[in-house]
Amino acid sequence: METTVARVALFAALIAALGLIPQITIPFAGGVPITAQTLGVMLAGLILGPWRGAAAVLVFIAVVALGAPLLAGGRGGLGVFVGPTVGFLVGWPVAAIVIGLLYRAFAAMGPMLSGILASAIGGIVVLYGFGVVGLSLITQMSLLKAVTVVLIFIPGDILKAILAAFLNREVRRARPSLAD
Template identity: 50%
Template sequence: MNRLRLDATDIARIAVFAAIVAVLGLPGGLSVFGSVPITAQTLGVMLAGAVLGPWRGALSMVVFLALVAVGLPLLAGGRGGLGVFVGPSAGYLAGWIAGAFVIGLIVHGGARLTVARTALGVLVGGIAVVYAFGIPVQALVTRLPLEATALQSLAFLPGDLVKAVLATLITMTLARAYPRAFRARTAHTADAAAVPADSAR
C-alpha cells in the first residue's frame, strides 16, 4: 500500500500550486445570477491535480482553502473568511479538493502521461466532480430547485471547457519541457520498476 510521503520539495510544490490558484483569482470574477462567480481559479485546480497527482493535488487545495478560512482574501473578488464556506459557492470550494484528487487519479493512472487521459481527468475531475459538489449546495443555500440551479450552472460550462483545454495543453507541455515537475510520478515509476529485481531474491 502506497503512503503519502512529503519532503521539502513536495511541500514547496504544494505551496506553489496553492499560490497559483490565489493568483488566478486576482482578476476577479463574473457573478452568475448574483451568487457564484465565474473565475479562472478552476484552471489552477485542474493543473494541481494533473501535475501533483491525487494526494498532493488535493492537499494543495486544502492549504489554499485553509488560508481562505483564516481570512485571507484569496478568492476572486477579494473574498475570504469562514463566511464563504456557508455561501452559494461553498460546494464548489469543497469540490476543488475532490476534483483535484480525481484529476490526479485519472491523469496519473497509467504508465505514462497521455493527452487523452489528461483531458479526461480535467473534464471529469475539474468539471463533473466540482459541479456534483457545487450544484446541490448552491441549490440548498439559494433555495432554488435543483433542476433550475443545474440549468443556471450551464453558464459555467463554456469557460470551464476552455480551461480544461488549457490545462491539458499546459500539463503536456510541462511534462515534455520539465519532467521534474512530475517528481512524485517519476519516483513512483522508479519504485515500481525496482519491484521485480527485489522479488527475484
C-alpha cells in the same frame, strides 16, 4: 519532502494568483461567479497528482478560511463557507484527487487527451456535483434549477480543461522529473 512542501505551496499560491483575474458575475447564476481558480485546481491535480494536488487546494482553502481575501473578487473568511459557492469550494480538493487519479488511469492516451478527460470529468462533472448541491442548499433553489443555473459555466470550464491539459503537457516536457 522539502520538494513536496514547496510544490504544494507553489500550487496553493497559483490558485490564489488566479483569483486576481477579475471574476465575471452573471446576474442569473445564483451568486456563483466565473473565475480562473478552477484552472488552478485542474493544474494541481494534473501536475502534482491526486494527493499533493488535493493538499495544495486544502492549504489554499485553509488560508481563505483564516480570512485571507484570496478568492476571486477578494473574498475570504468563514463567510464564504455559507455562501452560494460553498459546494464548489468543498468540491475542489475532491476534484483535484479525481483529476490526478484519472490522469494516471488514462496515461496511455497521451498527455493531452488524458489531461482533457481527467480535467473535464474531475473539474467539471465531479466539481459541478458538489457545486450544484451547495448552491441548492444555500439558495433554497431546486436541484434542477441549480443545474440549469450552472450550465452557463460549462463552455468556459471546457476551455480551462483544454488549457490545463496543454500547460500540463508543456510543464512535463520541460520538467520530466515531475512525472510520478
